[in-house]
Amino acid sequence: MKLSTLLASAALALGLAGGAYADAHGKTKVGFVFVGPVGDGGWTYEHNQGRLALEEEFGDQVETVFVESVAEGPDSERVMTQMALDGADLIFTTSFGYMDPTINVAAKFPDVKFEHATGYKRADNVATYSARFYEGRAIQGHIAGKMTKSNIVGYIGSFPIPEVIRGINSAYIHAKKVNPDVEFKIIWAYTWFDPAKEADAAKVLIEQGADVVLQHTDSTAPQAAAQEAGNVVTFGQASDMAQYAPFPRVSSIIDDWAPYYIERTKAVMDGTWTSTDTWDGIGPGMVAIGEISDAVPADVKEEALALKASIADGSYHPFTGPLKKQDGSDFLAEGETADDGTLAGMNFYVEGITGDIPN
């Protein structure tokens, strides 16, 4: 009991002292907890680019710290606590698995602001943010449907969670729209980042006749596998992966966290930070579409860009009815669009996708 009081009061005092220090020196300290190495070329790489953009934007007014390859669970809780003890004013925790640790640590440091990526638990000092990657998937699906000659599109899934399932559905809907004969083959890699497993998955898909491979994993290994096969189209994931352009990589979905990180840090500096739930897409610029290369015919490129523009200005929603679920039941009526709640918890395929979601 005594020790707990000590910890709580010490933490509180340090938190306050940290805040006071920041105010006195006008330097805001921002911490980042990364799940992978900053050189992964995908997810963590882009978050780190956001961190660097933050430093560039604010210069001497901000100090950033980060720890990479932090395991989800107690290790992440310790790293967050350590950053808070070291006087961080704002901490971004950039993996879904950091959700409960973030909430735990935030409860101990009421004066430190926390931002958790892709989660759903919030508190007075915990905000959440995520990107509408499925908007980018719609454009990929469109290009994939047009580009495939074998009518088989391969898809490397990471984990069967709503975010990934949403992406598969969005890509499938838009591929099907332009190519009624298209078929999706899905492989679950059960990893976010494992070049060897991802390469194997890509090779299996290519052997099964896929001439377009989409990936929801973060390494460039599937790109390399496609390049080796010679006639397989790919898309960059999370990062541009431009080193594989113009072919096999014909476009990409890029996470651009920089504007959000800058905006939120500014809010902490101004004292206007509040706990929010942000889910931004192409419009606000959190999701960017990488350069569509010349390997894509000009008319397809034009259509894809038009689709992008209509999603960006809000005139088109990638999940617009009529749509049915895989089991044939109704999902969306004519002209109806999916609400965010349905999208956030999506755990079913749309009609036409074969195979089951593993569970």
Added chain:
Amino acid sequence: MIRLEKRPQASQVFSWATPLLAVLATMFFGGLLFAALGKDPITSILTIFWQPLFGDFAFYYRPQLLIKGAPLVLIAIGLSLGFKAGIWNIGAEGQYIMGAIFGAATGLAFYPTESFLIFPLMILAGALGGLVWAMIPAVLKVKFGTNEILVSLMLVYVAEQFLASMSLGLLKNPEGFGFPGSRNLQQYPSAHNAELIAGSGMHWGVVAALIAVIFAYVLLARHQLGFAIRVTGEAPRAAKFSGVNPTRLVLFCMGMSGLLAGLAGMFEVAGPAGQITIDFNVGYGFTAIIVAFLGRLHPIGILLAGGLMALTYIGGDIAQSQLGLPAAAIQVFQGMLLFFLLAFDLFTNYRLRFGRAEVA
């Protein structure tokens, strides 16, 4: 000319000095590495070894040492019994996972009933999970002569798939909006492996680790089974003549290491980790192998080695954040520790001779 000469008897001095020398050499060469990366080597080493113990926030890091070290010690104690007898259980990571799944599943089966019986049941289930998983390679070895190294290692990957399946299926939190992962046991009082004194880091897993150390010490020093383990490792033929039953020994060593690994997993999932998730396991089962050897397969040595490994993890994360050292540099640093340990270990059985080889 320098050459190696086999010692007539293993050096007692070196057997104890090796870990210390390895730590010193790691500090020295690690310092060089950090200097090459443009960081002040003294500050870096101090950050890793000094800050968690005596720094400004030691009140927070010291309990963390217990939390990080306990599973390592618990698993390593079990492994050391087998390693001493030449029985190589490399799959503690899988047994750790199975213990966690069994333990968590037992607790969640009773949700939301509150009863003081739930936690003891979870402990039994966790131990059973690890035991069962370790018995597979053990039985295959005694029945069919399969290699326990390969079988136990391969079962780690099976356990990982099982873990993913549990997080996405049977044990998935029904209130989790379709996201993977079980309910958080920290929010279920009857199943929560809470700190015994809040803020001290002392949870039941730490207690179990300390009991395991004492138990192993007594077993090895006083009990006939301990004698059988030692003699089998040192002189297998002599062991046979002295009536050691190798089948029983394999089953005991594998079973005990699996049981302790399972317990470690159960205490972790019910306490610090809180929930079954796809990435629940973070490599304790493999790191424990290093801890077992760093501790000379001796219970007290393992206790110290577990603390040291925990220190490098915690200090390593602090160094990353405060000094901007890359994670890879910290991993190289930890790898050096085992490398130097094995290198200096040579001198336990060999000594350096300078000058010309004498004609024997």
